[in-house]
Amino acid sequence: MIVNNGANLSKEYFISYLKLVREARSFSLEQAQNYMVNYFFKNNNDVYGKDSYRNFLQAIEILK
Template sequence: MTVNNGGKLSKEYFISYLKLIMATKTCSLEEAREYMFEHFFKGNKDTFGEYSYYHFLQAADIYKSKIV
């Protein structure tokens, strides 16, 4: 997915992205979350700003509560 570095990414964006990773890699939510952190954020929570990283964490928590 192409991302505008100046944009603030939403929780919905990250939920969709996590679902996509889980579907294509047939992995767990935790594995998808780790994959996103390493590949999307390049191992640095500040890559897309504090707002986007916070929404990434919220999205993972929201998605987890829906599948548990």
């Protein structure tokens, strides 16, 4: 997925992205979360802004 660095990414975006990662890689939610932190956020929670990271965390809670 292409991401615009200036965009505030929504919970719905992250729910879809996490589902895609889980399905494509046969990951658990925890594995998908770690993958996203390492490769999507590049180990920098603020790379796409604080609101985007907060929405990512909320998406994880929804999927639990």
